[in-house]
Amino acid sequence: MSQADLVVRGAALAESPQAPVDLFAAKGRILALVPAGTRPVPEGAKVVEAEGMLLLPGLTDVHVHLREPGQEWKETIATGLSAAAKGGFVNVMCMANTDPVNDQASITETMLDKAAKSHPRGPRLFPVGALTLGLEGKSLAPLEELRAAGCKAYSNDGRPVADSELFRRALEYASDLGIPVIDHCEDPYLAPGAGVNEGEVSARLGLRGAPACGEAIQVARDCLLAQYLGVPIHLAHISSKMSVDVIREAKAKGAPVTAETCPHYLILTEEACEDYDTAAKVNPPLRTRADQQALLAALEDGTIDVLATDHAPHASHEKETPFDEAPNGISGLETALSVTWELVARGELSARTLVSAWCVRPAEIFALPLNRFQEGDPADFILFDPSARWTVTPKALASKGKNTPLMGRELTGVVRAAYVAGKNAL
Amino acid sequence: MTWPHKDLLDVTQLSKADALEILRAAKSFQEINSRPVKKVPILKGKSVVLFFAEPSTRTKTSFDVAGKRLSADTFSLQKSGSSLVKGESLKDTVLTLQAMKPDGIVMRHNMSGAAQFIAERLDCAVINAGDGWHAHPTQALLDAFTLTERWGSVEGKTVLILGDITHSRVARSNVHLLRLLGAKVRLCAPKTLLPHAVSTWNVPVYSELDEAVRGVDAVMCLRLQLERQQAGLLPDVREYSRRFCMTTARLAKAARNALVLHPGPINRGWEIASDLADAPESLILDQVSSGVDVRMALLHLYLTRKERKE
Numbered sequence: 001m002s003q004a005d006l007v008v009r010g011a012a013l014a015e016s017p018q019a020p021v022d023l024f025a026a027k028g029r030i031l032a033l034v035p036a037g038t039r040p041v042p043e044g045a046k047v048v049e050a051e052g053m054l055l056l057p058g059l060t061d062v063h064v065h066l067r068e069p070g071q072e073w074k075e076t077i078a079t080g081l082s083a084a085a086k087g088g089f090v091n092v093m094c095m096a097n098t099d100p101v102n103d104q105a106s107i108t109e110t111m112l113d114k115a116a117k118s119h120p121r122g123p124r125l126f127p128v129g130a131l132t133l134g135l136e137g138k139s140l141a142p143l144e145e146l147r148a149a150g151c152k153a154y155s156n157d158g159r160p161v162a163d164s165e166l167f168r169r170a171l172e173y174a175s176d177l178g179i180p181v182i183d184h185c186e187d188p189y190l191a192p193g194a195g196v197n198e199g200e201v202s203a204r205l206g207l208r209g210a211p212a213c214g215e216a217i218q219v220a221r222d223c224l225l226a227q228y229l230g231v232p233i234h235l236a237h238i239s240s241k242m243s244v245d246v247i248r249e250a251k252a253k254g255a256p257v258t259a260e261t262c263p264h265y266l267i268l269t270e271e272a273c274e275d276y277d278t279a280a281k282v283n284p285p286l287r288t289r290a291d292q293q294a295l296l297a298a299l300e301d302g303t304i305d306v307l308a309t310d311h312a313p314h315a316s317h318e319k320e321t322p323f324d325e326a327p328n329g330i331s332g333l334e335t336a337l338s339v340t341w342e343l344v345a346r347g348e349l350s351a352r353t354l355v356s357a358w359c360v361r362p363a364e365i366f367a368l369p370l371n372r373f374q375e376g377d378p379a380d381f382i383l384f385d386p387s388a389r390w391t392v393t394p395k396a397l398a399s400k401g402k403n404t405p406l407m408g409r410e411l412t413g414v415v416r417a418a419y420v421a422g423k424n425a426l
Numbered sequence: 427m428t429w430p431h432k433d434l435l436d437v438t439q440l441s442k443a444d445a446l447e448i449l450r451a452a453k454s455f456q457e458i459n460s461r462p463v464k465k466v467p468i469l470k471g472k473s474v475v476l477f478f479a480e481p482s483t484r485t486k487t488s489f490d491v492a493g494k495r496l497s498a499d500t501f502s503l504q505k506s507g508s509s510l511v512k513g514e515s516l517k518d519t520v521l522t523l524q525a526m527k528p529d530g531i532v533m534r535h536n537m538s539g540a541a542q543f544i545a546e547r548l549d550c551a552v553i554n555a556g557d558g559w560h561a562h563p564t565q566a567l568l569d570a571f572t573l574t575e576r577w578g579s580v581e582g583k584t585v586l587i588l589g590d591i592t593h594s595r596v597a598r599s600n601v602h603l604l605r606l607l608g609a610k611v612r613l614c615a616p617k618t619l620l621p622h623a624v625s626t627w628n629v630p631v632y633s634e635l636d637e638a639v640r641g642v643d644a645v646m647c648l649r650l651q652l653e654r655q656q657a658g659l660l661p662d663v664r665e666y667s668r669r670f671c672m673t674t675a676r677l678a679k680a681a682r683n684a685l686v687l688h689p690g691p692i693n694r695g696w697e698i699a700s701d702l703a704d705a706p707e708s709l710i711l712d713q714v715s716s717g718v719d720v721r722m723a724l725l726h727l728y729l730t731r732k733e734r735k736e
Contacts, residue, residue: 203621206538206560206598211622276539320517322537324558 002026006422007041008048011055011383014344014351023055025379028421033373050383053416057359057371058090058123058380059337062153062182063236063260063308065329066092066125069110070099075313075400077111078118080333081125083311083399085425087333088382088415090123091368096130097158103130103141105149112150122420126152126368131170131181135159140170147177152366155182157236158283160218162188168225175231180366182234183222185243186284190214195328197270197285205276207323210285212240219243223250226257234365235259237310239284241294248303258365260306261295263339264330264405266349272405278319278326280405282312296343299353305365307357309336313401331401335392337384338411345386345412369421379422388414429731433545433552434724436561437603445567445606451723452571452716458495459718469498472529472729477520478555479505479535484690484714485555485564489532492721498729501528520544529729533557538595551728559593565689566599568720570607572713573644576685581608584681586638588672589648589697590619596689597648601627614638616669618659635669639676644685644709647672647697663696673699677707685709 004024012020020036024045032039041047066080077094084092094111096102102111108127115125129146131154133139143154154174160183161167167183174181191210196202198209219235223246226233238244238261247259264282269289272280280286298304312329319326337358343349363370371377391410394402418425431439440448458466474493478486486502493500503523505511510519516535523531530551533541538558545552556562573580585604591597591613604611613624614632624631632638639645650666660666677684686702687709694700703710 198622200623200626203623203626204598206558206595209622276542317515317517321515322535322540322543324537324539325516 002031003042004031004045006048006379007045008050008055008383010036011050011053014054014056014355017054020051021055023373023381025422028379028423030371030373030375030377030379032375048383048417052385053383054386056088056355056382056384057373058382058418058420059088059358060091060362060368061089061309061311061333062093062306062362062366063157064092064094064311064333065097065313066094067313068098068114069107073315073400077114077125079398079400080311080313081115081119081123083333083397084123085119085418086398086415088337088384088418089333090380090418090420090425091126091363092123093126093128093152093366095128095157096155097135101130101135102127103133103135103146105145108146108149108151119425121423122425123418124369124420126150126366128153128155128157128182130154131156131174132161132166137161137163137166140173143174143179144177147179151179152368153180153182153234155184155236157182157184160184160186160188164221164225168229171225171229171231171233175229180232180234182236183218184236185215185218185222185238187214187217190217195281195283195285195323195326196273197287199270199288201270201273205273212242212287212291215240215284216242216246219246223247223255223257226250227253227255230256232256232258237262237284237308238295238304239265239287239291241291244294244298244303248298251303258305258361259303260308261299261304262308262310263332263336265295266292266343267339268405273323276323277405278321278323279330279403279407281323281326281328282310282330283328296348299357300350305357305361307336307340308362309333311399311401313399314403315400316402319403329403330405331397331399331403333399334397335404335406335411337415338390338413339406341384341386341413342411379419381419382415383417385414385416387412390414429727431728432731434563434728435541435545435552435554437563437566437599437606440606442606445570445603448567448720448723448727449571449574451727452719455722455726456719458722459715464495465497466495467497468726469493469496469729473499473501474725474729475501475503475523475528475531477503477523477531477533479510479533480556482534482555484717485534488714488717489555489721492718492725495718496722496725498725516540516543517547520548524548524550530725551731553724553728556595558595560595560598562595562599564717564721564724565596566603567724568713568717569600569646569687569689570603571720572687572709572716573685575712575716576709579608580604583643584610584612584641586612586614586642586645587648588614588635588638588645588670590650590654591615591624591648592619592621593651593654594648600646601629612638612642614670616660619654635676636679639680642680642684644687645672645677645680647686647688649689649691650693650696667696671695671697671699672702674702674705677702687713689713
């Protein structure tokens, strides 16, 4: 066994905060995790004193929009990865709806090159390739070429494939390559262009609403296809109870589906769109308290596997328009852990589920580096100060996207360090 | 009375006392409108921009007439004649207008919330002349004024709102205002033209017009847009008119002396039978006259608010 070159002393695991531990790592890998003070620190090792901190495996965000190439005024790979590091993420999967679309190796390679140059110490970037050429939903993208270039998943996110036959063939082809497909579940013919949940708020404000069943119909299609074909599908940003019910039933029948939801669906409801607040305009839209409770329960029972931010940065002027005109999206990388940690603090989410949904399951599903604090695992971990408070201000966010309905709100919990393969990316 | 509101965005901002104050003021301006010389110097030196980003005949003209009768200088701006067509944002367009120091902006826009959006960014008074599907407060006030003229008060009366409720800013504002003033409101429309969450409005909803009209004191017809048929919300206009066109025979099932209203522009034979539109029960032209009275009252209240505070 090699000698530890990094030792983190006195931090606590989220699931057992009363029992501090010492972490030993060498050459970017975990050596051991032991009760605090039970093993001597080798000479020459870098020692990080972490009393009062929580020690979490690094977070993986499987759903991020980095906007580069094409819309660098909203975000760049450099600013997006800085925001990710501040948020505690060690692995980031970026969606294909750039301009041009990431549907060829040269785009993937450019993304990876920019990430390596701007953030050599991490976070790691894992591009998601387009499922169909140009995201147009008409013909398959060169999926093998994208895999060879470094894509870890395929998706038409933002422009779901309505043609079920094409989607079926895409799933089959992708499964040959061993790469999962992520689907944005939305029946594009049901309430096109809606930016708010169909319900009391949309009826009162005179806005076109998106019904929850528009999501659930596509979820049901995907679950049936996954089961029929025996191939995995990952369902993106689930927002409604109706979808949760469909997924739960499908999983019980053995459909190989996994699902994610986002922090904003767990802490906000459609009422955040009152006063036509465009910062709360997101697709799928924020829904009701009943949906929120169903999502929390689904996370706890494993119906929903993963938390993801769906980080969608926009420039201030783009959101400063009447509601209908504003683009969808919330900038979420830097607030994600704080708001979900607050749910843990309030007893609405267990610490075990938080670690599973942010760290373990996303890395498992997409075959990304995963730290379970076992010998040989990558030394990907964060130190999180669970009692520090901070206020969401434009200046506090490293992302170019200041578009969050949490702007001005005080949150609990700050990421003090984010180690990727034993090196602090912050 | 000190007027507490900077802007008129929606009738939901108004208390019952506010609404009654507007109707009282409208009554006093009605007298001016019946004089041989219909002009008073109340708003002399004030300037009002009529910013209509969506086509309008009666609302825009009504505000223009109202402003001019109060001696305000009114300036018209349409979307087609503005930099909006060159890609300028709404924010920049209205900030440009504000830099010219108008005292008020009357705005019509096709997006819900647009009036609130500009009101939050401008110092001058903003009067919403209709935003998307959301609100048309001046129409609701003139409708209430028209009915008050006939009845003395809308208190205890039952009004049926008939037609495309989902896409109607007139309906949303009227449901609220009429109930605020003590009237009962019913809705009647095919389910495709009702908001899915209409039950949260707590008003009776009917799909059969013959049933809905029974015993009501007034029927407020709404305009039907052809796009609704194209969007698959209706089979065709002919079928719509069979089910939902207000006719003299149907009005006979309402209360005695029941009245019929329509915010215009009307599609004769679709929403309202042609003979009924011209009948004594029709208040359609009274609504137009009332519009000028109410808008004079509103311009007066909102544009002299600061002076009266001091």
